[in-house]
Amino acid sequence: MSSNTPRIKKPKKTCDICKSGKPVIKRPKTGQLVCKECFYFVFEEEIHQTIIQGNVFKENEKVAIGASGGKDSTVLAYVMNLLNKRHNYKLDLVLLSIDEGITGYRDDSLETVKRNARQYNLPLKIVSYKELYGWSMDEIVKEAGNKNNCTFCGVLRRQALDRGAVMLGAKHILTGHNADDIAETVLMNILRGDIPRLQRCTFITTGNDSMIKRSKPFKYTYEKEIVMYAHFKKLDYFSTECIYAPNAFRGNARVFLKDLEKVRSTAIMDIIYSGESYENQSNNNIPTSKVCERCGYMSSNKICKACVLLEGLNKGLPSLGIKKSKKARANPKVIKEGESKEIKVKNFQDLTKEENCKMEYVVEKSEKNNEMDIDENKKLMDSVNNMKRKLQNLD
Amino acid sequence: MEKNNCHCSNSIDCHTGKKKKINCLKCKTEPYEINIRENYPLCKKCFLSFMQHKFRTNVGQTKKVKKGANVLIALSGGNCSRALLDIFYQYHKGAENPKSGKIQRFNEIAVAYVDDSIITGQNNVEEIKKIVSPYNIPLIINSIEDIFSISLDENNYSNIMNIVNKEGNNKEFTLASNNNIDNKVAIKELFDSIPLIADKESLLNNMRLVLLNFMAKNSKYPVLCLGDSSTKTAIDVISYTCKGRGSSLPLDTGNESEIVDGVIMIKPGKTLLKQEFIQYNKYLELTALPDIEMSASDILKSIDSISAGFINDLQKNFPSTVTAVVSTVNKLTMDKNNYSQYHCSLCLYPIRKDSEKWYASKSITEIKDINNFDYDHTEVYKQIPQFYQYLCFNCQILMDSIKPQDNQTLHLPSYVACRFNKYKSDSSQ
Numbered sequence: 001m002s003s004n005t006p007r008i009k010k011p012k013k014t015c016d017i018c019k020s021g022k023p024v025i026k027r028p029k030t031g032q033l034v035c036k037e038c039f040y041f042v043f044e045e046e047i048h049q050t051i052i053q054g055n056v057f058k059e060n061e062k063v064a065i066g067a068s069g070g071k072d073s074t075v076l077a078y079v080m081n082l083l084n085k086r087h088n089y090k091l092d093l094v095l096l097s098i099d100e101g102i103t104g105y106r107d108d109s110l111e112t113v114k115r116n117a118r119q120y121n122l123p124l125k126i127v128s129y130k131e132l133y134g135w136s137m138d139e140i141v142k143e144a145g146n147k148n149n150c151t152f153c154g155v156l157r158r159q160a161l162d163r164g165a166v167m168l169g170a171k172h173i174l175t176g177h178n179a180d181d182i183a184e185t186v187l188m189n190i191l192r193g194d195i196p197r198l199q200r201c202t203f204i205t206t207g208n209d210s211m212i213k214r215s216k217p218f219k220y221t222y223e224k225e226i227v228m229y230a231h232f233k234k235l236d237y238f239s240t241e242c243i244y245a246p247n248a249f250r251g252n253a254r255v256f257l258k259d260l261e262k263v264r265s266t267a268i269m270d271i272i273y274s275g276e277s278y279e280n281q282s283n284n285n286i287p288t289s290k291v292c293e294r295c296g297y298m299s300s301n302k303i304c305k306a307c308v309l310l311e312g313l314n315k316g317l318p319s320l321g322i323k324k325s326k327k328a329r330a331n332p333k334v335i336k337e338g339e340s341k342e343i344k345v346k347n348f349q350d351l352t353k354e355e356n357c358k359m360e361y362v363v364e365k366s367e368k369n370n371e372m373d374i375d376e377n378k379k380l381m382d383s384v385n386n387m388k389r390k391l392q393n394l395d
Numbered sequence: 396m397e398k399n400n401c402h403c404s405n406s407i408d409c410h411t412g413k414k415k416k417i418n419c420l421k422c423k424t425e426p427y428e429i430n431i432r433e434n435y436p437l438c439k440k441c442f443l444s445f446m447q448h449k450f451r452t453n454v455g456q457t458k459k460v461k462k463g464a465n466v467l468i469a470l471s472g473g474n475c476s477r478a479l480l481d482i483f484y485q486y487h488k489g490a491e492n493p494k495s496g497k498i499q500r501f502n503e504i505a506v507a508y509v510d511d512s513i514i515t516g517q518n519n520v521e522e523i524k525k526i527v528s529p530y531n532i533p534l535i536i537n538s539i540e541d542i543f544s545i546s547l548d549e550n551n552y553s554n555i556m557n558i559v560n561k562e563g564n565n566k567e568f569t570l571a572s573n574n575n576i577d578n579k580v581a582i583k584e585l586f587d588s589i590p591l592i593a594d595k596e597s598l599l600n601n602m603r604l605v606l607l608n609f610m611a612k613n614s615k616y617p618v619l620c621l622g623d624s625s626t627k628t629a630i631d632v633i634s635y636t637c638k639g640r641g642s643s644l645p646l647d648t649g650n651e652s653e654i655v656d657g658v659i660m661i662k663p664g665k666t667l668l669k670q671e672f673i674q675y676n677k678y679l680e681l682t683a684l685p686d687i688e689m690s691a692s693d694i695l696k697s698i699d700s701i702s703a704g705f706i707n708d709l710q711k712n713f714p715s716t717v718t719a720v721v722s723t724v725n726k727l728t729m730d731k732n733n734y735s736q737y738h739c740s741l742c743l744y745p746i747r748k749d750s751e752k753w754y755a756s757k758s759i760t761e762i763k764d765i766n767n768f769d770y771d772h773t774e775v776y777k778q779i780p781q782f783y784q785y786l787c788f789n790c791q792i793l794m795d796s797i798k799p800q801d802n803q804t805l806h807l808p809s810y811v812a813c814r815f816n817k818y819k820s821d822s823s824q
Binding site for chain 2: 017018029030032037038041042045046048049050053086087186187190191192193194195198220252256259260262263264266267269270271273274275276277278279280281282
């Protein structure tokens with residue numbers, strides 16, 4: 001019977017933008033079905049819009065891209081390199097990687113970063129925990145156990161990135177935080193009751209008043225689109241999760257977000273919109289910025305968190321800075337002779353640009369790159385300025 | 396020495412294995428019966444007075460409410476509003492006796508109920524009448540479809556907002572004269588055209604709140620008491636954030652707010668947990684309507700239900716979650732400079748400036764020439780309906796979710812059209 005019924009051919013779906021290409025992705029942000037070419041255009045140009053609207057860069061700025069070798073930072077390095085040339089931002093881009101010292105994870109991902117540096121022809125600097133603090137993450141986990149790994153790693157990485165940037169002479173770091181990460185952080189800050197961070201977490205650039213500022217060009221870019229972009233462009237990235245314990249609290253928010261996305265994929269953008277509108281006019285909650293007495297890094301207390309954690313590790317009190325001070329100091333571990341580590345962390349204020357900074361990869365400039373067509377350059381600059389004016393007037 | 400340092404929190408002594416005698420934290424004489432807040436064990440008598448006391452404190456903190464005002468208590472029939480009605484009544488009645496030494500803060504109290512059976516399919520009017528009748532106070536009932544024939548500013552029902560499909564998956568919002576549309580048909584068609592449960596819930600909540608405010612204003616009750624618990628507030632904070640309603644969160648979840656001139660909404664149950672209201676009803680044998688049961692598949696389509704699950708799960712593991720979320724939102728403020736002079740035509744809450752352009756500025760939906768990177772991205776702003784200027788971000792999402800069928804004309808209530816008309820003429824002047 002069924003063989004007699006005429007088969008009705010379904011009309012072939014076409015790209016919602018160009019109306020001709022074969023759709024390869026349904027965009028979570030707009031719900032449109034788009035073809036590969038249109039996807040590349042909107043993906044790259046939306047990031048450009050974010051940069052222009054956020055007034056992220058200054059001309060001739062040296063910018064360090066935080067590169068871990070994962071999907072976000074790999075796509076960030078690729079796209080920033082592309083947009084820098086396409087829209088002539090005139091940025092001096094450098095890749096900056098942190099080697100936490102996690103065997104089987106970071107050593108492999110750093111190999112990816114090294115390959116990326118060569119592929120995109122960007123200089124690469126690697127700064128290691130061991131070199132800065134005298135402790136690798138493997139050693140820290142051995143000392144402090146499996147709990148609270150992420151506290152150590154997160155606190156130390158933040159400072160390590162800033163130290164690396166100073167060594168390179170960069171005052172601006174780009175990170176690959178995407179829209180999903182920001183939405184997650186908004187929810188977590190509500191749950192934690194952290195009002196100052198709740199306001200700050202949706203800013204595109206933070207740390208304007210500190211020595212090194214940080215920006216998130218992927219603020220409105222979905223994780224799903226980043227993965228698809230990396231996949232279509234066949235970018236070389238490292239996709240293994242960190243071998244140490246995942247962060248349980250963030251995990252709760254992540255699961256919730258995934259459920260929400262199933263209801264409405266634009267929910268992530270809606271959370272960011274909500275996050276941007278959270279205000280607290282009283283300045284009572286903002287801690288005054290101080291300088292750590294030991295390492296000279298910015299801190300809200302006399303001694304910064306990194307120094308407290310390192311003191312705990314050096315003195316055999318690994319829970320110092322995590323548990324209450326009294327409890328942490330109650331049962332000191334007996335340190336055998338020769339085990340004591342008293343490594344002095346270099347004062348942050350004394351750090352300067354290293355003229356002969358040891359680089360993992362150095363760019364060899366070709367003559368072609370140096371001879372930029374002046375007319376083309378001027379034309380591009382005019383178009384960028386024109387768009388800037390239009391956007392800023394309307395905002 | 397060892398025993399003194401014991402931190403066992405339950406009522407069983409970990410050293411002897413015998414039951415420990417824990418007394419009520421308040422009276423210190425009676426053994427405790429409940430310990431909802433984990434570190435606050437209370438006996439029945441102290442618990443009931445604790446509920447009254449918390450309520451009294453919250454009412455006392457309202458600054459805009461004038462002494463001797465009439466109060467309309469919104470009742471949904473659920474555990475929280477049911478218990479709050481009883482607490483409010485006891486508070487009001489207790490002060491009537493001059494010997495009590497308590498101040499009679501309010502003049503007259505009444506109950507308001509919105510019958511939304513046309514949308515939910517559950518008619519609870521008789522149960523509500525049974526709940527209210529022992530108190531011998533007025534009960535005002537309106538059906539949700541009445542929202543189509545209310546006027547908030549002046550008696551102007553002449554206009555209505557029509558929604559029709561336009562070419563290219565767009566919608567057109569036009570003002571039309573009100574030809575006495577059938578309210579029941581209009582609301583049914585409007586809700587049937589919204590595919591997502593999450594959006595239906597939002598629209599129903601918005602309409603219910605506007606109708607309650609209208610009922611209060613129309614019946615000369617300048618104070619509207621809502622039965623929100625702190626658990627509900629915490630869930631709302633999360634779900635409103637996810638729906639893009641964060642810009643009006645301080646008002647949405649505030650202790651006292653005003654969206655219709657002359658009606659102040661108060662939430663005196665905002666510091667009490669839902670579990671405490673349930674316990675109150677249990678002790679006093681007060682019957683409440685059961686929570687609406689949703690199928691597992693429907694729960695996954697509702698942002699409110701997912702948020703409720705998220706908060707309830709966290710609350711089980713971290714008992715201070717609800718209080719932390721509520722105290723966070725209490726600290727949020729609204730800077731007038733960032734808000735438009737107009738309030739949302741649909742939900743009546745303030746509109747953040749340029750909210751209608753936000754999505755368009757963050758996404759590219761059209762490409763004129765794929766090789767030309769010198770394009771005018773702001774051209775898409777021209778396609779945004781003018782009506783969206785007078786809607787908050789969340790209500791814009793709601794309007795986007797409405798999908799009229801071809802040749803179908805849907806309607807929005809006349810108060811929406813009236814507001815839109817007023818704002819449009821104000822801005823053209």
